[in-house]
Amino acid sequence: xxxxxxxxxxxxxxxxxNHLGTTNTLVRVTDTAKYVLLPVEESVEDxxxxxxxxxxxxxxFYVRLARNKVDYYVxxxxxxxxxxxxxxxxxxxxxxxSVREAxxxxxxxxxxxxxxxxxxxxxKYRPAYHHxxxxxxxxxxxxxxxxxxxxxxxxxxxxxxxxxxxxTWGHSTSTDLINWEHHANAIEPNSLGSVFSxxxxxxxxxxxxxxxxxxxALYTSAGINQMQSLAHSVDNGATFTxxxxxxxxxxxxxxxxPNMFYNxxxxxxxxxxxxxxxxxxxxxxxxxxxxxxxxxxxxxGLGAQDGVWECPDLLYLPVEGADESKWVLICxxxxxxxxxxxxxxxxxxxxxxxxxxADTDSEGNVPTKWMDYxxxxxxxxxxxxxxxxxxxxxxxxxNWQYAAEVPTRQFRSAxxxxxxxxxxxxxxxxxxxxxTPSPELTALRAQRSSNVRSKGVxxxxxxxxxxxxxxxxxxxxxxxxxxxxxxVVVTLSNNVGDKVDMTFNPATSTFDFDRRNSGITDFSYDxxxxxxxxxxxxxxxxxxxxxxxxxxxxxxxxxxxxxMTNLVFPKAPYSAITFAAEGGKATINNLxxxxxxxxxx
Ligand code: FRU
Numbered sequence: 001x002x003x004x005x006x007x008x009x010x011x012x013x014x015x016x017x018n019h020l021g022t023t024n025t026l027v028r029v030t031d032t033a034k035y036v037l038l039p040v041e042e043s044v045e046d047x048x049x050x051x052x053x054x055x056x057x058x059x060x061f062y063v064r065l066a067r068n069k070v071d072y073y074v075x076x077x078x079x080x081x082x083x084x085x086x087x088x089x090x091x092x093x094x095x096x097x098s099v100r101e102a103x104x105x106x107x108x109x110x111x112x113x114x115x116x117x118x119x120x121x122x123x124k125y126r127p128a129y130h131h132x133x134x135x136x137x138x139x140x141x142x143x144x145x146x147x148x149x150x151x152x153x154x155x156x157x158x159x160x161x162x163x164x165x166x167x168t169w170g171h172s173t174s175t176d177l178i179n180w181e182h183h184a185n186a187i188e189p190n191s192l193g194s195v196f197s198x199x200x201x202x203x204x205x206x207x208x209x210x211x212x213x214x215x216x217a218l219y220t221s222a223g224i225n226q227m228q229s230l231a232h233s234v235d236n237g238a239t240f241t242x243x244x245x246x247x248x249x250x251x252x253x254x255x256x257x258p259n260m261f262y263n264x265x266x267x268x269x270x271x272x273x274x275x276x277x278x279x280x281x282x283x284x285x286x287x288x289x290x291x292x293x294x295x296x297x298x299x300x301g302l303g304a305q306d307g308v309w310e311c312p313d314l315l316y317l318p319v320e321g322a323d324e325s326k327w328v329l330i331c332x333x334x335x336x337x338x339x340x341x342x343x344x345x346x347x348x349x350x351x352x353x354x355x356x357x358a359d360t361d362s363e364g365n366v367p368t369k370w371m372d373y374x375x376x377x378x379x380x381x382x383x384x385x386x387x388x389x390x391x392x393x394x395x396x397x398x399n400w401q402y403a404a405e406v407p408t409r410q411f412r413s414a415x416x417x418x419x420x421x422x423x424x425x426x427x428x429x430x431x432x433x434x435x436t437p438s439p440e441l442t443a444l445r446a447q448r449s450s451n452v453r454s455k456g457v458x459x460x461x462x463x464x465x466x467x468x469x470x471x472x473x474x475x476x477x478x479x480x481x482x483x484x485x486x487x488v489v490v491t492l493s494n495n496v497g498d499k500v501d502m503t504f505n506p507a508t509s510t511f512d513f514d515r516r517n518s519g520i521t522d523f524s525y526d527x528x529x530x531x532x533x534x535x536x537x538x539x540x541x542x543x544x545x546x547x548x549x550x551x552x553x554x555x556x557x558x559x560x561x562x563x564m565t566n567l568v569f570p571k572a573p574y575s576a577i578t579f580a581a582e583g584g585k586a587t588i589n590n591l592x593x594x595x596x597x598x599x600x601x
Contacts (some may be wrong), residue, residue: 011027011108011109011111012109012110012111012112012113013031013112013113014029014030014031014032014033014112014113015027015028015029015030015031015036015111015112015113016028016030017108017111019101019102019103019108022094022100022101022102023091023092023093023094023102024089024090024091024092024102025090025092025102025103025108026087026088026089026090027087027088027090027108027111028085028086028087029078029086029087029088029113031113032082032083033078033079033082033113033114033115034075034077034078034079034114034115034116034117035075035076035077035078035079035113035114035115035116035117036075036076036078036088036111036112036113037073037074037075037076037111037112037113037114037117038063038065038073038074038075038076038107038111038160039065039066039070039072039073039106039107039110039111040063040064040065040066040070040071040072040073040074040160040161041064041065041066041067041068041069041070041071041106041107042064042071042161042162042163042409043064044064044065044066044067044068044093045064045093046062046063046064046093046165047062047063047064047065047090047091047092047093048060048061048062048090048091049061049062049063049088049089049090050088050089050090051076051086051087051088052085052086052087052088052089053081053084053085053086054084054085055085055087058081059188059189060189061076061160061165061166061189062160062165062166063160063161063165064161064163065090065092065105065107066105066106066107066110067105067106067107068106069106070106070107070110071409072162072409072410073117074135074136074159074160074161075114075117075159076160090102092105119134119135121410122409122410123408123409123410123411124471124550125406125407125408125550125551125569126408126410126411126414126550126551127414127549127550127551127552128470128471128473128549128550128596129178129417129444129473129549129596130397130414130415130416130417130549130552131153131172131174131180131394131414131415132411132413132414132415133155133157133170133182133411133413134182134411135159135162135410135411136157136158136159136160136161136162136170136411136412137157137158137161137162137163137164137165137404137411137412137413138155138156138157138158138170138396138411138412138413138414138415139155139156139164139379139396139398139403139413140155140156140197140257140311140378140379140381140396141153141154141155141379141380141381141394141395141396141415142154142155142156142169142197142198142199142219142381143169143186143198143199143200143217143219143237144199144200144381144382144383144384144394145200145201145202145215145237145383145384145385146383146384146385146386146387146392147202147213147215147236147237147385148236149175150173150174150175150236151173151174151175151177151383151392152171152172152173152200152236152237153171153172153173153174153180153394153415154169154170154171154186154187154200154217154237155169155170155171155172155396155415156168156169156170156196156197156396157169157170157185159185162404162408162409162410162411162412163404163412164403164404166189166194167189167194167195167196167222168185168187168188168189168194168195169185169186169187169188169195169217169219170182170185170186171183171184171185171186171237171238176440176443177392177418177438177440177441178440178441178443178444183238184238184239186217186233186237186238186239186240187217187219187231187240187242190221190242191223192221192223192227192229192246192247193221193222193223193224193226193227194221194222194223195219195220195221195222196219196220196221196222196226196256196257197219197220197256197257197310197311197379198217198218198219198220198228198257198258198259199217199218199219199258199259199260199261199381199384200215200216200217200218200237200384201215201216201260201261201262201269201289201384201385202214202215202216202384202385203215203216203232203289205262207269207287207288207289208230208232208288208289208290209288210232210234211234214232214233214234215232215233215234215236215237215240216230216231216232216260216289217230217231217232217233217240218230218248218258218259218260218271218289219231219258220255220256220257220258221246221247222256225250225254226254226255226256227246227247227249227250228247228248228249228250228255228256228258228273228292229242229243229246229247229248230243230245230246230248230289230290231243243290245290248290248291248292249273249284249292251275251282253275253277253278254275254276254277254308255273255274255275255276255282256273256274256276256310257273257274257310257311257312258271258272258273259271259272259273259311259312259313259314259381260272260289261314261384263285263353265353266285266353268285268286268287268353269285269286269287269288269289270283270284270285270286270314270353271283271284271285271286271292272284272312272313272314272329273312274308274309274310274311274312274331274332275297275309276308276309276310277308278297278300278309279299279300279301279305279308279309280297280298280299280300280309281297281298281299281309281312281329281331281356282294282296282297283295283296283297283298283314283354283355283356285353285354295353295354295355296354296355296356298329298347298355298356298358299331299347302347302358302366303331303333303345303347303366303368304333304336304337304338304343304345304368305336306333306335306336307333307334307335307336308333308334309331309332309333310332310333310334310379311330311332311378311379311380311381312329312330312331312332312381313329313330313380313381313382313393314327314328314329314330314351314356315327315328315330315382315391315421316328316351317391317421317422317423317433318422318423319422319423319424319425319431320422320423320424320425320434321424322425325423326348326349326350326359326423326431327348327349327350327351327356328346328347328348328349328423328433329346329347329349329351329356329358330344330345330346330371330380330381330382331344331345331346331347332344332345332378332379332380333345334378334400335400335401337370337375337399338370338373338531339373339375339529339531340375340399340401340526340529341375341399341400341401341402341526342377342378342379342398342399342400342401343370343372343377343378344370344371344372344377344378344379344380344395345368345369345370345371346369346370346371346433347359347366347369348369348423348430348431348432359430359431361428361430362428362429367430369430369432369433371433371435371563372395372416372435372563372564372565373531373532373533373534373562373563373564374513374531374554374555374563374564374565374566375399375401375527375529375531375565375566375567376397376398376399376416376552376565376566376567377395377396377397377416377563377565378395378396378398378399378400379395379396380393380394380395380396380416381393381394382421390420391420391421391422392418392419392420392421392438393418393419393421394415394416394417394418394419395415395416395565396413396415396416397413397414397415397416397552397565397567398412398413398414398567399526401524401526401527402523402524402526402527405523405524406523406551406567406569407520407523407569408551414551414552416554416565417437417438417441417547417554418437418438418440418441419435419436419437419438419563420435420436420437420438420439421433421434421435421436422434424559424560424561426536426561427536427537427538432536432561434559434560434561435556435560435562435563436556436560437545437547437554437556441475441547443597444475444594444596444597445475445594445596445597446594446595446596446597446598447594447595448592448593448594449465449467449474449593449594449595450464450465450591450592450593451591451592452464452478452588452590452591453589453590454587454588454589454590455579455587455588455589455591456585456586456587457488457579457580457581457585457586457587457588458580458581458584458585458586459580459581459582460580461491461578461579461580462578462579462580462588463576463577463578464576464577464578464591464593465575465576466492466548466573466574466575466576466577466593467593467595468573468575469595469598470595470596470598471550471573472548472573472574472575473548473549473550473595473596474547474548474593474594474595474596475545475546475547475548475593475594475596476544476545476546476548476577476591476592476593476594477543477544477545477546477558477590477591477592477593477594478543478544478588478589478590478591478592479541479542479543479544479558479588479589479590480504480541480542480543480544480579480586480587480588480589481540481541481586481587481588481589482504482506482540482541482542482581482584482586483540483584483585483586483587484583484584484585485540485581485582485583485584485585485586486505486507486582486583486584487503487504487505487581487582487583488503488504488542488579488580488581488582488586489501489502489503489504489579489580489581489582490502490503490504490544490577490578490579491576491577491578491579491580492548492553492574492576492577493574493575493576493578494570494571494572494573494574494575494576495572495575496571496572497517498517498518498519498570498571498572498574499517499518499574500513500514500515500517500518500553500568500574501513501514502514502555504535504542506539506540506542509534509535509536509537509538509539510532510533510534510535511532511533511535511542511555511557511562511564512530512531512532512533513530513531513532513533513553513555513564513566514530515527515528515529515530515566515568516528516529516530518568518569518570519568519569519570519571520569520570520571521569527567531564531566533557533562533563533564534562535557535561535562536561536562537559537561542557542558543557543558543559544556544557544558545558548574549596550573551567551568551569552565552566552567552568553565553566553568554566577593
């Protein structure tokens with residue numbers, strides 16, 4: 001019998017690499033260290049890595065291990081496993097068109113041990129005052145809760161690459177909704193699957209039996225199928241213990257993103273679950289958060305029905321200026337948004353603890369309402385237990401159409417700014433969400449750099465400089481009085497030819513945002529677009545509040561009637577704002593420009 005030796009490549013110090021065949025390689029760790037640094041090439045397929053500890057599979061995860069060149073490294077923390085036999089059993093993908101020997105891949109000579117991993121920012125497009133992961137991919141915000149002065153934000157995270165994979169709950173906290181501190185991953189994949197979106201609540205009545213004020217998380221375990229799982233934390237959300245009885249809810253069809261809250265009217269917990277492909281939200285109730293009863297389903301045939309329904313939330317919101325509150329059901333949908341791809345629709349109505357009934361319009365139809373009119377607002381849900389009865393929401397600031405292609409590499413995706421929401425009654429008798437930037441954000445303002453009381457504008461543009469420090473990050477406020485003008489165009493521009501045009505049209509009661517020439521736009525056919533928001537008022541006056549943060553622009557209507565969130569990738573920071581009026585003269589009033597404080601990271 002002939003015995004062939006496995007091929008052994010020269011691994012780095014403390015690493016021994018054995019090739020077992022065309023697609024299988026064992027990587028043995030023979031020294032102690034904090035991390036194994038895994039070399040990534042973004043354009044190749046994932047390799048499957050089984051981490052074996054003393055011969056048993058501890059974890060399975062996927063990394064785009066470099067074939068031709070190393071784009072960047074990701075750290076895999078092995079500090080907890082020192083003293084054990086650590087082997088990564090790696091199966092590399094073989095494209096049919098490129099049968100090749102895995103042993104030739106670039107990763108084997110560059111995989112190495114390290115006690116450090118440098119997370120210093122290397123990205124010019126990383127926002128300064130929006131939450132981003134230090135490295136790796138992020139999508140939906142998850143399980144947000146407020147407790148003891150701390151805002152907790154979990155998020156869909158891939159710690160092993162800047163594209164979607166290995167869904168894990170990353171964790172950050174803030175005491176001011178501006179500065180975020182990054183923490184260890186909170187919930188990691190296990191044998192039931194990866195950890196998809198979900199919610200947290202504080203169990204102040206100890207209904208689940210994990211102790212008074214335990215933090216309970218519900219999330220989707222995504223394996224071959226999607227099931228709902230529970231975990232609890234007794235250290236204020238730093239670490240979670242996975243419930244041994246998981247999964248706690250199973251269905252025959254795809255359902256995910258459990259969102260729960262304590263219903264004080266019924267003394268029970270309610271949970272919404274996105275019945276993704278069926279375009280409906282399932283509503284459950286429970287006394288103990290472990291056993292859930294399906295009460296009803298909402299949404300079949302209502303609202304925007306394209307794509308999948310995801311990430312629900314159900315909130316009781318006060319109506320501005322009235323002694324009234326209404327229930328609002330948030331439904332994220334992808335694709336099928338008004339401008340293509342991902343978006344957030346909502347329904348206003350009544351909820352009796354079992355069933356949600358949406359209000360109708362004057363013709364008896366359930367209207368489709370959108371929470372944000374930009375292209376980059378998705379998976380928005382609210383914080384549980386926010387102080388003073390506030391309802392604070394945050395979204396993922398991207399769009400599934402191109403999120404994995406945007407021109408960053410160290411990290412991908414940021415969150416929107418936090419927003420406080422309530423309801424207002426529109427002139428059409430309908431209730432709409434009123435969105436304002438969370439009040440904490442005014443603390444971002446440095447010394448005002450422009451203050452213009454009133455300036456007449458006509459065809460010839462009037463120009464003001466934007467701040468230059470810190471890549472021009474700023475907040476801009478002003479009021480347009482269009483008077484008899486047909487349109488007023490507000491333009492952000494730089495001196496390399498990039499620009500964003502925003503157009504207020506009082507006759508159509510619309511506000512448009514055109515990013516077709518905003519900078520780098522060619523990474524996706526779906527990126528260069530014009531989006532349009534209804535101002536929901538019949539007026540030639542439009543007040544605006546605009547936040548610019550390197551690669552994002554959030555435009556808030558001054559009274560909260562609309563908001564639009566859009567990514568931009570200007571080749572140089574926008575350095576000027578110009579105003580021009582078409583078809584008549586207009587005025588710009590109370591123009592205030594605030595650079596953002598340089599204390600912001
Ligand atoms: C929404 C979503 C969720 C899912 C998660 C997976 O963006 O598709 O439905 O839980 O992302 O990362």
